[in-house]
Amino acid sequence: MTRPLDGTTILEIDGPNTPLCIRLATSMAAKIAADLGARVLKLEPPGGDEVRAAPPLLPADGSSALFQFLNTSKRAIALPADRRSALDALLGGRIDAALYEEGDSDAAALLAARNIARVEIAGWPESMPRPHAPLSGFTVLALGGLLDMVGDAEREPLRLGGHQGSYPGGLAAFTALMAQLAAKGVPPARVSLVEALLWVNWKAASGAHADGKAPTRDGARSEFQVVPCADGHVALVYGVTQFDAVAALVGDARLNDPRFATRPERRRLIGDIYAVMRPWCATRTRAEIYAAAQGRGIPFGTVVTPFELLGDPQMIDRGFIVDMAGLKMPRLPVLWNGSGFAPSPLLEERAP
Amino acid sequence: MKPLAGIRVLDFGLLTAGANTSAMLGDLGAEVVKIESGAYMDPFRAVGQRDTSPGWWNRSPPFHFTNRNKRGVALNLKHAEGRRLILELAKGCDVVVENFRRGVLERFGLDYAALKAANPRIVLASISSQGDTGPNRLHASYGSTLDATGGMAALTGYADDGLPRISGMDVNYPDQVVSLLAAGLVIAAVMNARRTGRGALLDISQREIASFMIGEEIVAAAADPARRTPSRQGNAQDGVALQRCLRCADGRWLAITLQDEKDEVAWATVIDDVSIDQWAASQDAEAAARVLNDAGIAAAVVKNGMDLIRDRALAGDTLAWLPDGGLVKGMPYRFAGMPLVIERRAPDLGEHTGETLRELLGLDDQALARLAELGVTSAEPERI
Structure with a gap:
């Protein structure tokens, strides 16, 4: 199958001293382009990409699952000690666009000199007074306000699993990269991880602006809660107009109490509502709860593990997880005219 | 130069995932025409309802956040004339974005086959909970449903109470990340359509995106029996002291x-x-x-x-303040010397119906009056 970015050449320039959280975003953006058919040259600094040793590690050979996931369909070139000259030589070829990282002054200067379409991946907003302070994926979540939104009010704020401080920045960098390729003369773009997170977390700003009070994590006082069931957990998520449908699903007369007639009252009495919902969930399996809820159009979600996704009928039917040289690998989350893009393993090449 | 200058988007996007994909294309220079109708308006107009006096559907803050820089057209798809006009509009568009429940576009005779027949270069971005195919294609979800069913909740939680956690209704994380990727995919498809003359159907599953955001955990769990049952470890992280x-x-x-x-x-x-x-x-x-x-x-x-709303240096370009003190969404990136300009606040329901149909389809006063008479362009909400 032809791919939409066939014939496009993109450089992923990994800087020599880039924080891990920024590298994950750079590699994510380049990976998406590579899986879509672009020829992506991943230029690793002398000593290699630090992500090669980052967890989770695979039991067979100790290699990094994270590195494998983020570097599909690329060609890797380890730059020699004289990195600047090697970069300069590579930039003399036909390059459509480049991704590079904040703090990599060699890449910044060489790309600007040749006026190559480019996206810089950075940590902080440029407008911050200390835009170069140390940063981690976790502190990105703190600055973006997302940490404040997850967990219990009385307890420490909680991070989302995985690398969510980095990946939104990676997706934004991919879209900025496509914008670079869409027309001639598009000005260079800059993505900061913190801004990408803030943008994702816009409801916190919208809520604060509308109400003069920030929405925040409210754990057991939230309308949406995760509760135990017979074989795991289920997330009780439903629309603001669906409470009657939920009451009908559960079939317990206590939920028909006039005290629960309005949403503000339901929010105030949420503990009483969950006191009815919990026992109902406790005696049923995830599959039973999910099927009964979907039957009424109620979007409860069963908590599934990454391993369980491998056997999920919907994921299997759509071929979401593919075999890549012996590794199970999620493909890009899109079917293009009905077909998925199968990723291929990273090719290791010698420096030119 | 704006990257998407000259690109026109027909926007059926609702709530965040769809409407925001179109908004991002608009910010990059595309012209976005949002199609709603009195019979079916963007639910964000009701979710963010602030009052009950007439016109309340034009005052929702989350709707305003997500729909600036768009024109608003009311066309009732339940009416044959409304559907015909959509196909006419599609002839002059590059992109259609939709995130209706599965089956809605087919029912209206506006699925990819119909759009492609009208315009072979059209790119249809179909964003849905589970994707356009598969046994669960009709299943409903909200963002936080997908925290659970996409695998992230199993990895999120305090170490001591054994309870998985979701991002919750004030974040709905899986909804928010969709447009960051979908906008880029649409641009790639538009570039390809320009080169080849052929558009594409992009079948984008929000649940797959949620799972993609923990891709390395899927790779690791498949290869390592020790990782089949994940442990939630609060804010601690493997490899971090x-x-x-x-x-x-x-x-x-x-x-x-x-x-x-x-x-x-x-x-x-x-x-x-x-x-x-x-x-x-x-x-x-x-x-x-x-x-x-x-x-x-x-x-x-x-x-x-x-x-976030007090510290403008922190907010960077991610929020845009309007002259009247209003606040709307900014951009997740910046292009040198090309600041985001909010040229239009979010449209009232049907605000630009007349001007848009005149300009894009050449309709005259008489034709517009007839559409109004038939109820095709009604902008009064029929139900809440």
Whole structure:
């Protein structure tokens, strides 16, 4: 199958001293382009990409699952000690666009000199007074306000699993990269991880602006809660107009109490509502709860593990997880005219 | 030059995932025409309802956040004339974005086959909970459903209570990340359509995106039996020496990451010989963050929504303030010398119906009057 970015050449320039959280975003953006058919040259600094040793590690050979996931369909070139000259030589070829990282002054200067379409991946907003302070994926979540939104009010704020401080920045960098390729003369773009997170977390700003009070994590006082069931957990998520449908699903007369007639009252009495919902969930399996809820159009979600996704009928039917040289690998989350893009393993090449 | 100048988008996008994909294309220079109708308006107009007086459907803050820089057209798809006009509009568009329930476009005779027959270069971005195919294609979800069914909730939670956590209704994380990717995919498809003359159907599953965001965990769980049952470890992280939040003297939380031994040594120098929690309890959070940053340690105050609207340096380009004090969504990136300009506030329902149909389809007053008479262009909500 032809791919939409066939014939496009993109450089992923990994800087020599880039924080891990920024590298994950750079590699994510380049990976998406590579899986879509672009020829992506991943230029690793002398000593290699630090992500090669980052967890989770695979039991067979100790290699990094994270590195494998983020570097599909690329060609890797380890730059020699004289990195600047090697970069300069590579930039003399036909390059459509480049991704590079904040703090990599060699890449910044060489790309600007040749006026190559480019996206810089950075940590902080440029407008911050200390835009170069140390940063981690976790502190990105703190600055973006997302940490404040997850967990219990009385307890420490909680991070989302995985690398969510980095990946939104990676997706934004991919879209900025496509914008670079869409027309001639598009000005260079800059993505900061913190801004990408803030943008994702816009409801916190919208809520604060509308109400003069920030929405925040409210754990057991939230309308949406995760509760135990017979074989795991289920997330009780439903629309603001669906409470009657939920009451009908559960079939317990206590939920028909006039005290629960309005949403503000339901929010105030949420503990009483969950006191009815919990026992109902406790005696049923995830599959039973999910099927009964979907039957009424109620979007409860069963908590599934990454391993369980491998056997999920919907994921299997759509071929979401593919075999890549012996590794199970999620493909890009899109079917293009009905077909998925199968990723291929990273090719290791010698420096030119 | 704006990257998407000359590109026209027909926007059936609703709530965040769809409407925001079109908004991002608009910010990059595309012309976005949002199609709603009195018979079916964007549910964000009701979700964010602030009052009940007439026109309330034009005042929802989340609707305004997500739909600036669009024109608003009312065309009732339940009416044959409405459907015919959509196909006419599609002839002059490059992109259609939709996130209806599955089956709605087919029912209206506006599926990809019909759009492609009208315009072979059209790119249809179909965004749905589970994708356009498969046994669960009709299943409903909200963002936080997908925290659970996409695999992220299983990896999120405190270490001690065994309870998975979701991002919740004020975040709906899986909804928010969709447009960051979908906009880029649409641009790739538009470039390809320009080269080849052929458009594409992009079948985008929000659940797959949610799972893609923990892709490495899927790779690891498949290869390593020890990772089949994930443990939730609070804010700790594999490969990181210490990571948690500390409560500071001013009551605020400070997030810190000590990546390795080097950080631990730097940390020990800062806090001297008191415990971590004692040290934090003696500091204000912002001051503590500065001290730790100066020592080379990643530390940041846990910001909340009020911080985001007060600290404009922090918000960067992600929020846009309107002259009247209104606040709408900005951009997740910046292009040098090309600041985001909010040329239009979010449209009232059907605000630009007449001007748009005149301009794009050449309709005259008589034709518009007939459409109004038939109820095709009605902009009064029929149901709430």
